[in-house]
Amino acid sequence: MKKEKFIDPWGSELPEDYARLIKEFGLEEFKLSEFPEPNKLMRRGLVFAGRGLSMISKAIKEKKPFYALSGIMPSAEKIHLGNKCVIDNMIYFQEQGAKTYMLVADLESAATRNVDIKEARKRALNYHIPAYIALGLDYKKTKFYFQSTNKEVVSLAFSLSNKATLNEYRAIYGSVSPARIISSVLQVADILYPQIEEEMPGIIPVGIDQDPHIRLTRDIAKRAKNYKFFLPSGIYHKYTPALDGSLKMSKSKGNFIEIPESPENIKNKIMKALTGGRKTAEEQKRLGGQPEKDMLYELFKQHLIENDKELLQRVKDNKSGKILSREDKEYAIELLNKFMDNFNKKFEKARNIIDKVEII
Amino acid sequence: MKKEKFIDPWGSELPEDYARLIKEFGLEEFKLSEFPEPNKLMRRGLVFAGRGLSMISKAIKEKKPFYALSGIMPSAEKIHLGNKCVIDNMIYFQEQGAKTYMLVADLESAATRNVDIKEARKRALNYHIPAYIALGLDYKKTKFYFQSTNKEVVSLAFSLSNKATLNEYRAIYGSVSPARIISSVLQVADILYPQIEEEMPGIIPVGIDQDPHIRLTRDIAKRAKNYKFFLPSGIYHKYTPALDGSLKMSKSKGNFIEIPESPENIKNKIMKALTGGRKTAEEQKRLGGQPEKDMLYELFKQHLIENDKELLQRVKDNKSGKILSREDKEYAIELLNKFMDNFNKKFEKARNIIDKVEII
Numbered sequence: 001m002k003k004e005k006f007i008d009p010w011g012s013e014l015p016e017d018y019a020r021l022i023k024e025f026g027l028e029e030f031k032l033s034e035f036p037e038p039n040k041l042m043r044r045g046l047v048f049a050g051r052g053l054s055m056i057s058k059a060i061k062e063k064k065p066f067y068a069l070s071g072i073m074p075s076a077e078k079i080h081l082g083n084k085c086v087i088d089n090m091i092y093f094q095e096q097g098a099k100t101y102m103l104v105a106d107l108e109s110a111a112t113r114n115v116d117i118k119e120a121r122k123r124a125l126n127y128h129i130p131a132y133i134a135l136g137l138d139y140k141k142t143k144f145y146f147q148s149t150n151k152e153v154v155s156l157a158f159s160l161s162n163k164a165t166l167n168e169y170r171a172i173y174g175s176v177s178p179a180r181i182i183s184s185v186l187q188v189a190d191i192l193y194p195q196i197e198e199e200m201p202g203i204i205p206v207g208i209d210q211d212p213h214i215r216l217t218r219d220i221a222k223r224a225k226n227y228k229f230f231l232p233s234g235i236y237h238k239y240t241p242a243l244d245g246s247l248k249m250s251k252s253k254g255n256f257i258e259i260p261e262s263p264e265n266i267k268n269k270i271m272k273a274l275t276g277g278r279k280t281a282e283e284q285k286r287l288g289g290q291p292e293k294d295m296l297y298e299l300f301k302q303h304l305i306e307n308d309k310e311l312l313q314r315v316k317d318n319k320s321g322k323i324l325s326r327e328d329k330e331y332a333i334e335l336l337n338k339f340m341d342n343f344n345k346k347f348e349k350a351r352n353i354i355d356k357v358e359i360i
Numbered sequence: 361m362k363k364e365k366f367i368d369p370w371g372s373e374l375p376e377d378y379a380r381l382i383k384e385f386g387l388e389e390f391k392l393s394e395f396p397e398p399n400k401l402m403r404r405g406l407v408f409a410g411r412g413l414s415m416i417s418k419a420i421k422e423k424k425p426f427y428a429l430s431g432i433m434p435s436a437e438k439i440h441l442g443n444k445c446v447i448d449n450m451i452y453f454q455e456q457g458a459k460t461y462m463l464v465a466d467l468e469s470a471a472t473r474n475v476d477i478k479e480a481r482k483r484a485l486n487y488h489i490p491a492y493i494a495l496g497l498d499y500k501k502t503k504f505y506f507q508s509t510n511k512e513v514v515s516l517a518f519s520l521s522n523k524a525t526l527n528e529y530r531a532i533y534g535s536v537s538p539a540r541i542i543s544s545v546l547q548v549a550d551i552l553y554p555q556i557e558e559e560m561p562g563i564i565p566v567g568i569d570q571d572p573h574i575r576l577t578r579d580i581a582k583r584a585k586n587y588k589f590f591l592p593s594g595i596y597h598k599y600t601p602a603l604d605g606s607l608k609m610s611k612s613k614g615n616f617i618e619i620p621e622s623p624e625n626i627k628n629k630i631m632k633a634l635t636g637g638r639k640t641a642e643e644q645k646r647l648g649g650q651p652e653k654d655m656l657y658e659l660f661k662q663h664l665i666e667n668d669k670e671l672l673q674r675v676k677d678n679k680s681g682k683i684l685s686r687e688d689k690e691y692a693i694e695l696l697n698k699f700m701d702n703f704n705k706k707f708e709k710a711r712n713i714i715d716k717v718e719i720i
Contacts, residue, residue: 161543178524
């Protein structure tokens with residue numbers, strides 16, 4: 001039963017490097033059976049680890065209060081499909097009863113990205129918040145706030161600033177700077193802030209590369225004895241590779257899909273994507289494709305194909321040589337266009353109701 | 361004329377170590393003739409240096425807008441006579457037309473002194489703000505604010521946090537910590553904040569040991585080109601020695617006068633003060649006192665004797681052996697008791713009108 005639900009088209013074992021991360025950093029392996037109605041990222045092994053997960057699964061099962069929190073970095077002009085993993089997990093926890101907090105990191109973007117606070121506010125209201133709503137976040141159940149206008153968060157940041165040393169910050173950031181330190185202290189306060197409003201555990205969905213923030217926040221929460229914080233939980237998904245198979249997304253290389261994206265851009269980007277296809281159609285029919293190396297299958301798995309059976313069948317057909325890479329590309333383009341059409345409609349709607357969204 | 365007004369009872373030359381400070385740190389010497397109606401700290405050489413002073417004296421003379429800013433550290437339960445020098449200079453600039461800003465450093469005290477923000481607020485409202493008013497600050501002309509509730513200051517701090525390196529902070533603080541960095545960034549924002557409200561130069565009266573903050577703020581103001589800040593000016597007074605002649609005030613040694621102070625405490629503290637008196641009354645009559653080594657004369661000069669002629673006469677009489685140290689002590693006790701009576705009355709009055717004080 002458990003095995004059946006765990007649908008990782010390229011084997012349910014964790015790749016060696018992710019298994020090593022779990023061991024090396026003392027992470028907990030994500031257990032699918034512990035979370036009711038898992039989303040596709042969970043079912044397909046993309047969500048693979050965390051910290052303090054049992055506290056959250058217990059809260060879900062016992063219908064006790066807990067929170068999920070994530071942040072919008074308004075320095076980015078657009079989000080991309082990689083960011084969508086976090087949103088999907090936020091939506092999952094929201095549907096499982098989490099009080100949902102979405103902060104706009106405007107102070108952080110002023111400090112570390114040179115985007116001033118007014119500009120950050122404008123971008124968040126015109127694009128990011130409506131985009132998150134369009135992607136499925138229920139705004140009626142979400143508490144949005146700007147760091148710059150949330151006095152409690154700022155006060156908490158200063159109060160917690162003496163709970164970790166410069167060396168601990170250095171261990172996280174490599175090189176530290178005043179701007180990074182002040183932003184990082186504020187991030188810790190963001191993560192713990194909902195507990196100032198209500199005593200409850202909370203979960204922060206992030207990419208695995210963000211674990212150090214969670215670790216630091218847990219350390220600080222432990223030391224801030226007068227607050228009696230629950231240690232915040234983290235839930236981690238794997239890196240989203242770029243369309244050319246590299247680890248680094250690059251605007252100039254056009255190797256990732258932004259939201260929204262025009263049909264022309266979609267076509268161009270997908271046509272250059274790295275696939276697991278063979279040199280010729282004849283060869284692919286004979287040898288079969290290699291979906292495990294295929295960035296289109298990464299897209300299908302992470303975002304574009306909702307139905308597990310359909311995904312498994314497609315993986316099988318690609319492997320057997322029944323489906324050619326050209327057909328995968330056409331299908332990816334078709335699904336992405338559908339996705340963007342749907343997004344654009346909901347985005348317009350969300351922009352029209354932005355005045356009704358409660359923002360601190 | 362200028363010489364006549366410059367009343368330093370022990371010679372108008374700067375002691376060697378202060379002259380060295382001016383040279384070493386590139387300070388400007390304070391020029392008495394540049395500031396109309398100088399207060400006694402100025403007339404008596406206690407105010408001795410600064411940065412950007414001419415910009416301020418020009419604003420005073422031309423009746424152009426400028427500001428004076430100082431901070432209350434609410435972690436201290438009481439202020440002492442040493443703190444009064446800053447207040448006296450704030451009052452001077454207020455009387456010369458400065459827009460006056462008094463901030464309560466509650467975020468800083470939470471970060472670096474472990475005094476939480478609620479407690480800091482309580483102390484500031486119950487004691488510090490009324491005390492400043494009792495000491496002569498005109499609350500109707502003063503903008504008080506708490507760091508924790510002034511969003512503009514916090515936003516400015518984050519925006520300016522990337523304008524100096526960790527090494528620059530280290531040069532100021534010796535050892536740096538996240539709490540000190542975040543507090544220091546906020547202090548820079550405090551100093552420049554009035555210029556967000558109105559384009560005008562400003563002056564920060566501080567003890568000479570605080571010059572590094574002013575230097576850092578000037579460096580940052582220079583680099584923050586999009587703000588077009590006037591470089592903030594600083595005006596510096598000398599260290600206030602403790603009553604036992606040491607440089608360090610110590611609560612347990614009772615070697616400084618708090619505000620307010622009971623008659624018993626005043627008596628005890630003054631009786632143990634270091635004087636320039638001789639071993640016996642006979643010897644003092646013969647050799648004369650040494651007011652330049654006498655902490656009572658430090659008190660007379662800085663705080664207790666307003667009239668220059670009276671002070672000079674007393675110095676003369678002490679030097680000639682006409683006044684004995686016992687008499688100086690009695691007079692200091694008498695003047696301190698008068699000072700405290702006056703303070704207590706005004707303090708009660710100030711506490712009663714605290715609701716009328718405009719506080720951001």
